[in-house]
Amino acid sequence: MRKSNLVYIIAFIVFLFLSTSLALQENRTITFYGFAENKETEINMENPIEIEKIYVTTGQKVKKGEVLLDVLSSDLPVEIGNINYKIEELQTKYQLWKSDLDWKIAQYNIELNEKTNAIQSQIDLIQSRLNQNKILAQNIQSISKDDLEASSIQNPLYLKIAGLKKDLQFNRGIIGTQINNLKSERFAENNPLLSQIKALGGEMDYFEDRKQKQTIVAPSDGLVGNIHCKDDEKIAAFDVLITFYDESPKLVVGYIHEDLLLRVNLNDSVKISSTSRPGISTMGLVKNTGSRIIEIPPRLRKFKEYITYGREIIIEIPPGNPFLQKEKVTLNLID
Numbered sequence: 001m002r003k004s005n006l007v008y009i010i011a012f013i014v015f016l017f018l019s020t021s022l023a024l025q026e027n028r029t030i031t032f033y034g035f036a037e038n039k040e041t042e043i044n045m046e047n048p049i050e051i052e053k054i055y056v057t058t059g060q061k062v063k064k065g066e067v068l069l070d071v072l073s074s075d076l077p078v079e080i081g082n083i084n085y086k087i088e089e090l091q092t093k094y095q096l097w098k099s100d101l102d103w104k105i106a107q108y109n110i111e112l113n114e115k116t117n118a119i120q121s122q123i124d125l126i127q128s129r130l131n132q133n134k135i136l137a138q139n140i141q142s143i144s145k146d147d148l149e150a151s152s153i154q155n156p157l158y159l160k161i162a163g164l165k166k167d168l169q170f171n172r173g174i175i176g177t178q179i180n181n182l183k184s185e186r187f188a189e190n191n192p193l194l195s196q197i198k199a200l201g202g203e204m205d206y207f208e209d210r211k212q213k214q215t216i217v218a219p220s221d222g223l224v225g226n227i228h229c230k231d232d233e234k235i236a237a238f239d240v241l242i243t244f245y246d247e248s249p250k251l252v253v254g255y256i257h258e259d260l261l262l263r264v265n266l267n268d269s270v271k272i273s274s275t276s277r278p279g280i281s282t283m284g285l286v287k288n289t290g291s292r293i294i295e296i297p298p299r300l301r302k303f304k305e306y307i308t309y310g311r312e313i314i315i316e317i318p319p320g321n322p323f324l325q326k327e328k329v330t331l332n333l334i335d
Contacts (some may be wrong), residue, residue: 030263030333032316033275033300034254036323038245040225043068043216044238051233051241058227061247062218068242071214074234080207087200094193094335101186105179112175119168126157150327222246249323252284252315254331255296261311264289264333270315271332274323279325282321286333288314299328 052070056062225243229235253273256264267285274280290312298304313330323329 002072003274004223030256032254032260032310032313032331033253034272034313034329034331035136035300036249036272036317036325036327036329038247038249038254039251041219041245042240043219043242043244044240045071046216047076047234047237049235051229051231051235054227054231056224056227058224060224062224064218064220066218068216068224068244069229071216071235071241073214076174076207082205083200083204083207087197087204090193090197090200094191094197097193098186101182105186106180108175108179108182112179113170115171115175116168116331117166119171123161123164123168127162130157130161130295142330153262176254201310204260216241218244220246221325226295245325248320249275249325249327250317250319250331251287252317252323252331254313254315254329255300255310256313257292257308257310258293259295264311264313272315272317272323273330273332275328275330280322282317282323284315284317287316 002152049071052072054069056069062068070199094154222245225245228240229242235241252270254270264286266287266289270284270286272282272284293309293311296308296310299307313331317323
């Protein structure tokens with residue numbers, strides 16, 4: 001009888017111990033749910049394009065540098081046409097400007113020739129009169145050679161010829177300077193119109209290069225996400241063409257009930273286990289907590305039928321982990 005009582009006492013003590021331990025363990029462990037996830041990379045283009053060919057499908061594994069799709073820039077023909085128009089307009093202005101300078105240079109040359117011919121005609125006429133006078137004077141015997149030379153020096157016709165020659169030299173200098181200035185402007189390499197044409201030519205070369213087929217490749221090893229386009233479709237600038245993410249999730253998004261918020265802190269350790277694949281688990285660290293209370297997704301509720309609210313928790317997990325993208329996981333945080 002005593003032995004039987006002793007057994008009951010011992011059993012009762014063990015029961016109390018186990019109950020207390022389980023209660024303490026329950027108080028120390030916080031369990032909630034989440035899913036493994038990667039932030040998807042959105043691939044787009046800065047200009048409107050046309051899809052030429054898509055080489056991948058959603059969920060396909062690809063290697064870094066593998067071709068995802070080929071595209072053609074659809075707005076470049078318009079850009080090239082606009083630049084061509086501007087270049088032609090500037091070239092027309094340049095040709096008109098050159099023609100105007102050429103006409104001015106020709107007018108100055110005509111003016112120079114006319115003035116030169118007019119002055120030279122006067123000089124030739126006076127020189128002819130002097131030559132006639134000299135012949136007549138030589139035939140008069142009473143005039144000596146010395147007297148003839150002295151009279152030549154004092155002859156006003158000689159002074160007039162000297163003056164006309166100075167006028168001729170002056171006009172050649174003035175008009176010649178104007179012609180040289182116009183020629184320097186006409187053949188200058190730093191002409192503003194030529195500089196604009198050259199700059200537009202550089203833009204044209206850039207757009208011509210871009211007009212060629214462009215290939216979009218995988219930024220790293222990973223998986224193709226959603227494909228938002230199809231062959232021969234025209235896509236506006238910055239519209240998403242395709243999403244891409246790493247094969248192995250880098251984080252877990254969990255939702256903890258609002259009653260347990262104060263028990264979660266940054267850098268807390270969390271054990272993460274797959275809900276559908278026993279034995280698949282890893283450890284993670286809490287890296288961010290949401291700034292508002294939101295409705296917990298039905299998939300992550302203990303009872304899907306009951307709406308519950310909580311806070312989003314971001315947990316960083318090591319690379320190369322065994323989880324699948326969007327796989328549901330159990331999160332155990334121990335105080």
